[in-house]
Amino acid sequence: MMNIKIIKTEQEYKNALARIEKLMNIHSGDSREDELELLSLLVEKYEDECVDAGLPDPVEAIKFRMEQAGLKRKDLVSYIGSQSKVSEVLNRKRPLSLSMIRALNEGLGISAEVLLQKSESKLKECRYRLSDYPFAEMFKRGYFNSSHKKLNEAKQYAEECLEELFSNFNKMELKPRCRQSNHVLGDIKVLKAWQSQILNMITNEKLQPYHSENLNESFIYRITRLSYFSEGIRFVKEALNKTGIHFVILQHLPKTYLDGACFFSLSGNPVIAMTLRHDRLDNFWFTLLHELGHIRNSDITKNEKEIIMDDTSAKHELDEVEDNADKFAHESFISSNIWEEKKHLLSNKTEIITLANDLGISPAIIAGRIRWEESNYTKFTDLIGQGEVRKILLK
Numbered sequence: 001m002m003n004i005k006i007i008k009t010e011q012e013y014k015n016a017l018a019r020i021e022k023l024m025n026i027h028s029g030d031s032r033e034d035e036l037e038l039l040s041l042l043v044e045k046y047e048d049e050c051v052d053a054g055l056p057d058p059v060e061a062i063k064f065r066m067e068q069a070g071l072k073r074k075d076l077v078s079y080i081g082s083q084s085k086v087s088e089v090l091n092r093k094r095p096l097s098l099s100m101i102r103a104l105n106e107g108l109g110i111s112a113e114v115l116l117q118k119s120e121s122k123l124k125e126c127r128y129r130l131s132d133y134p135f136a137e138m139f140k141r142g143y144f145n146s147s148h149k150k151l152n153e154a155k156q157y158a159e160e161c162l163e164e165l166f167s168n169f170n171k172m173e174l175k176p177r178c179r180q181s182n183h184v185l186g187d188i189k190v191l192k193a194w195q196s197q198i199l200n201m202i203t204n205e206k207l208q209p210y211h212s213e214n215l216n217e218s219f220i221y222r223i224t225r226l227s228y229f230s231e232g233i234r235f236v237k238e239a240l241n242k243t244g245i246h247f248v249i250l251q252h253l254p255k256t257y258l259d260g261a262c263f264f265s266l267s268g269n270p271v272i273a274m275t276l277r278h279d280r281l282d283n284f285w286f287t288l289l290h291e292l293g294h295i296r297n298s299d300i301t302k303n304e305k306e307i308i309m310d311d312t313s314a315k316h317e318l319d320e321v322e323d324n325a326d327k328f329a330h331e332s333f334i335s336s337n338i339w340e341e342k343k344h345l346l347s348n349k350t351e352i353i354t355l356a357n358d359l360g361i362s363p364a365i366i367a368g369r370i371r372w373e374e375s376n377y378t379k380f381t382d383l384i385g386q387g388e389v390r391k392i393l394l395k
Helices: 010-023 033-050 058-069 073-080 083-090 098-108 112-116 135-140 151-156 158-165 167-172 188-201 217-226 232-242 281-296 320-333 336-345 349-359 363-374 388-393
Strands: 175-178 246-249 260-264 270-274 306-310
Touching: 010 033, 058 073, 058 083, 058 098, 058 112, 073 083, 073 098, 098 112, 098 158, 135 151, 135 158, 151 158, 158 167, 158 188, 167 188, 188 260, 188 270, 217 232, 217 281, 217 320, 232 246, 232 281, 232 388, 260 281, 270 281, 281 306, 281 320, 281 363, 281 388, 306 320, 320 336, 336 349, 336 363, 349 363
Parallel strands: 175 306, 246 270
Antiparallel strands: 260 270, 260 306
């Protein structure tokens, strides 16, 4: 006979269960009947006080509610989506999505704890709605790191996909700062989705610590002179990474008008992101130096977690931050003294190419600046490198 006492530990509980198992087959009148009864009472008391029985199975909870309310499978279509989806859920071939859980909780009163399988859990308010985003285009471009191979499947779990996309963004509490202009950059929710994908793309990219002195005149000079070479764009990422700056190219999303952005990552490294919206050499080099200007001028800081987003082709009004970034980009390629001296002489292609060769920069930069300052975008179209950026980067 085992030493019977109040069960206080997991090991004592296991020992009692083992002993009960041995006594289960004793005959009536056996002297050990009292021991079995007493042990059973002690085990029951321990289980009531210490053992978590767990939450009911969500599928069984749904079936139980159907039985209670006299519901058929077809009655669940409005909560789950279609008869085939209802069948898959009830046969455990499809997990419940957050949208399904919300509908079942609100419509049939099934506990959120049971459906979520989390004790004392409440359904959070839906933060991301499918209709607010160009979901199909985002899915096509690989924004969602999920097991859903088809768009319709991903849409059923849109809230989960969007929550995952924004996970790093939400940790940073990023605050957008847009260029002050009459030109709207687009829906702020869609812009944030683009920024979130940038963050996800650099998550595993480990760079050396960034120090502001890394962005010195010598470094800026080397970057601008890369523009002189036909393959120079291909070396920008490596050059920036070696200075502790992330560099990402990600196409803009529909109905947004964005050329570039800059901010600090969670690790404290600056990030420059570009869209290649115009896919022109002049726009690429100007936007790159414009964003470097924001970093150099300390327009963004590690503490503020601010993002600056730019449509660099837009004219802005009384925006000192953007004016200074523009001036930095212009001055980095061509000093103001040289520009004032030479710009009146740049009336044809030959003169532009000659000055570009003398300065060691791309003629696209000079042609683009003339077009922008004169607001005449029909001039020198054969010099701006239309369609060249993607062509170079995709080689």
